[in-house]
Amino acid sequence: MVIMQDELCPPSAWPLARVEKVHLGADGLVRVAMIRTSDSRFTRPIVKLIKLPTDLELKSDSQREVEKN
Numbered sequence: 617m618v619i620m621q622d623e624l625c626p627p628s629a630w631p632l633a634r635v636e637k638v639h640l641g642a643d644g645l646v647r648v649a650m651i652r653t654s655d656s657r658f659t660r661p662i663v664k665l666i667k668l669p670t671d672l673e674l675k676s677d678s679q680r681e682v683e684k685n
Contacts, residue, residue: 618633618634618666619665620632620651620664621664630666632653633651633652633653634651634652636651637650642677647662648662649661649665
């Protein structure tokens, strides 16, 4: 899940979207993603997307904190 930045809206109105497909650049890195919002599909550069943390990432981070202590 990502938040799609939109220069025409304030950040509180940026829509949530699901990444459906990614496209690699000539250097092999992800440069563009096809995303789906609740009512549309878009192709956007990844610099315009804000990745939201997943449950697995959150659990992994909390586990590392426990191991540190």
